[in-house]
Amino acid sequence: MSATMSGETDVTDPGAMGEAEFTALVERHRRELHVHCYRMLGSFDDAEDAAQETFLRAWRRRETFEGRSTFRAWLYRIATNACLDMLARRRPEPATGGEVLWLQPYPDRLLDELTADDVDEPETAALARETIELAYVVAVQHLAPRPRAALILRDVVGWPAKDVADLLGDSVNSVNSALQRARAGMREHLPAERQDWTGGDDDADNRELVRRFTEASVATDIDAIASMLRDDVRFAMPPSHGLTVGRDAVIADWVGDGYTQMTGLRPVPTSANRQPAVAYYLWRDDSDAYLPLTLDVLRISGGQVTEVTIFDSDRFPSLGLPGRLEADGPEAGR
Template sequence: MSVDGTLDAVGETAFSRMAERHRRELQVHCYRMLGSFEDAEDTVQETFLRAWRRRETFEGRSTFRAWLYRIATNACLDLLAKCRPEPATGGEVLWLQPYPDRLLDELPAGEGDEPESAAVARETIELAYVVAVQHLAPRPRAVLLLRDVLGWPAKDVARLLGHSVNSVNSALQRARAGMREHLPAERRDWSGGGQDAGTRELVRRYTDAVVATDVDGIAALLRDDVRCSMPPTPGLHVGRDAVVADWVESGFQDLEGLRAVVTSVNRQPAVAFYLRRERTGAHLPLTVDVLRVVGGAVAEIVTFHDDRFPSLGLPEAL
């Protein structure tokens, strides 16, 4: 960066090094905005391209990091306007994709060393939070994430979006109300990440029951109001009876030769399942179940297809 705080004299290689330091946190921000891991990756690349091409607009009045966040947020808003002009409805997000914990581990520590900050960071990456965010209109969504997650002052958010401070504060109140409507009521009771012994035991029992295709055994681990979805396949099933009926109808009990790998995704416990294929004799990817655990029972299952295995760093075969 030059003496006067501009980027005019910075070469492309040096600029790239400066930007790359912020790649992971920008990707997480874009992921919260978009709900899709692939779209977040693409949008960060677009952010870096825009930043390089418009480097003369950086005048040093804010930090380089804040400038990148401004560009990334606008890139997200542009993508939403083009591809998803309407927010999600009905409690499900068909474009939802999981975010790998191995990449979350690359986030800079910063204020996250403090327990309260770490909890906020974890809770705002969990799937139920990301799903709730997708139900907000794009600009209130951006306001919520910039104000409540990143902690930006209202005046800075107003400058980024080209709005008044009053309109930003009004959008924030609407967004918070929308989040209360779409977030689980017992959110404070989430176990988060499966670190406690009770959650680990529940995940073990769930894994064993699925591998054994024991529908009754799985059902015993579910809350009465359990929710189950499989994006991008449409269909949100709510309630133990509805979830079990869907499994039976889909032929779950006929699966043979399942194996499992316990992992974590979006800071939640998850289980990757592999099915033996007679043609190859190997166990190949089938699905990944991401669990939300409340009060010692499974409150939600979000199942992703086998195309998510590579991005999650899961084995290609067992």
């Protein structure tokens, strides 16, 4: 989604604005900037911090806006620098081995806040969807911070190389070279069948597969589950260490953890990162209710589950999921 595309309001002198007026102006771009920070950082919570830092810096430096770029592009510059500063403080090294321990899901209900101006062309909307899926976000985290910024600003936000070079303090040749290396790194970590991704749950066959997979999961029917996993399925559970690859290895992992003895599950369908997801609740006698357990985000390709990423229940509030389900109450989200 280009930071210089339509939908930009002419801004002549933000330095003369009062706080309320300036805040209202910045708020128009809040969600897209938050999503930008999320792509950079891979963590929803870190993106929250970076977005807040962006707005604080923008207010403090509002008099530095000279109108040589759009106001939106000016905010993107500030947001990118805020993310680079955060990466320098918190994670000087990129992810390794396919793991991203700090990975968190991005709720679709918040992605729905992106306006038509943010994704105003069919190609742009497809790109925005493709580059928010977990596999893309994970692959990005394997890049060093500055090549990561170059890749996102060039390939997602749509900036010219000259503008990226100006932000990073490099030459255009350096940016183009970094971009080539970043794209090569992405190809190394992205799924081979990326062009065939189905991602969301808007396809009838996908919805049916998710329904059957959910039913088998509640019944802990390991054979039925295995029949829906592709042979090279990937499984991760951030922030726990370990990436498991292959149907047999994944099934052995789940059986070894005692999954087949689990009873009292109740599922609530949802979505995250434009992918189908299922929130699971577990019956607790001491609470006389079903309480949050895990959030499973699925990637589907070619009619099979190709990736399962399981997140802790602390992600439920950001997805707008209830804190408990009553024994005789309807399942939320149906």
